[in-house]
Amino acid sequence: MGKSVFVEELREGQQVEEIFLVSHLAQAETKAGKPYLILTLMDKSGEISCRVWENAELLAARAAKGNMVLVRAMAQSFRDELQLRVDDLQEVSREDPRVDPADYMPSSDRSTEVMLAELDRLIGSVEDKGIAKLLRRIFQGPLREDFSRAPAAKKMHHAYLSGLLEHTLSVAGLADKMATHYPQLDRDILLAGALLHDLGKVREFSYEQPPFDYTDSGRLLGHMLLGSEMVRREGEKVSILEQERLEQVIHLILSHHGRHEWGAPILPQTIEAIMLHYLDDMDSKVNYIDRLCGELSEPGMHWTDYQRPLERYLYLRKPDVEEEQRRDAQRIEPGDKKAAGSKKKKNISDSPQRTLF
Numbered sequence: 001m002g003k004s005v006f007v008e009e010l011r012e013g014q015q016v017e018e019i020f021l022v023s024h025l026a027q028a029e030t031k032a033g034k035p036y037l038i039l040t041l042m043d044k045s046g047e048i049s050c051r052v053w054e055n056a057e058l059l060a061a062r063a064a065k066g067n068m069v070l071v072r073a074m075a076q077s078f079r080d081e082l083q084l085r086v087d088d089l090q091e092v093s094r095e096d097p098r099v100d101p102a103d104y105m106p107s108s109d110r111s112t113e114v115m116l117a118e119l120d121r122l123i124g125s126v127e128d129k130g131i132a133k134l135l136r137r138i139f140q141g142p143l144r145e146d147f148s149r150a151p152a153a154k155k156m157h158h159a160y161l162s163g164l165l166e167h168t169l170s171v172a173g174l175a176d177k178m179a180t181h182y183p184q185l186d187r188d189i190l191l192a193g194a195l196l197h198d199l200g201k202v203r204e205f206s207y208e209q210p211p212f213d214y215t216d217s218g219r220l221l222g223h224m225l226l227g228s229e230m231v232r233r234e235g236e237k238v239s240i241l242e243q244e245r246l247e248q249v250i251h252l253i254l255s256h257h258g259r260h261e262w263g264a265p266i267l268p269q270t271i272e273a274i275m276l277h278y279l280d281d282m283d284s285k286v287n288y289i290d291r292l293c294g295e296l297s298e299p300g301m302h303w304t305d306y307q308r309p310l311e312r313y314l315y316l317r318k319p320d321v322e323e324e325q326r327r328d329a330q331r332i333e334p335g336d337k338k339a340a341g342s343k344k345k346k347n348i349s350d351s352p353q354r355t356l357f
Helices: 056-060 111-125 129-138 139-151 163-181 187-196 216-235 244-254 272-294 323-330
Strands: 016-031 035-043 046-052 068-078 082-091 302-303 317-318
Touching: 016 323, 035 323, 056 082, 056 244, 082 187, 111 129, 111 163, 111 187, 129 187, 129 244, 139 163, 163 187, 163 272, 163 323, 187 244, 187 272, 216 244, 244 272, 272 317
Parallel strands: 046 082
Antiparallel strands: 016 035, 016 068, 035 046, 068 082, 302 317
């Protein structure tokens, strides 16, 4: 049966009776000591914050993180942000015929098959035989399948199924162009670093069912350490790969966040590592800003709310439908599944993080 109303379609004053997924639950008290709930509900189109003022203790048990809930609510604006004032909610089984998992799992608009073909083409362009063999060893079998499905982040950028593959190909494409523009770059090292820099995210996140979250090893070690271990383990099995070349690739993985305060265990110390850091940062920010543009209500120039990750307001333009369709047609290869003008809308502006990686 599926959903009839998605988060991105909600408008102020709208009465809502719909099934959503609980991605966050917190309990609080008013100044008078009365308990209330703060919920974040989601579907594949985005997230929305909610307040439950009545029967908070009773409804908290129904609204545990990861539960599907049938919500009866009113959409209203609070501090320039659309929220839901929830009057009642009921837990719904995931086996309920009204629940279609595809309605709650955001995914890339690009075809996975097309993206994997692009990945293989890039690997095939690597001239260093040892590095090429390393890449082929890694991007095969179950790991290839995991890599093609994983998100690139929990919330901040490319935070949807196949987002990791989409982000990786975007960074690798930029790396390919930069290697042409700056011939002093070692293209094979830079391209390998671009393709492998976020490999550890297949182990950092759990994404079999929404909402996306960190695994234990993801929290304890992080994707840079996980990814560098995975690459070293496979690299040591490639006899024709020079140890010094392997270490350069691993250096790019460990340093691509660029700063210690952004989680990088080491700073970039080669020209390829410096380049990868800026390409990764740029692609992450462009995806973040593109999604903010998708949240704008009308075509034209608009000021956003204060963006804490970027520490500034942004003056952005939402294209009209015809321009958006032209852009989509230009960047979508034949076979991609993206519908012209479609956008993923996420309420991402309130995150306190200062890096988008």
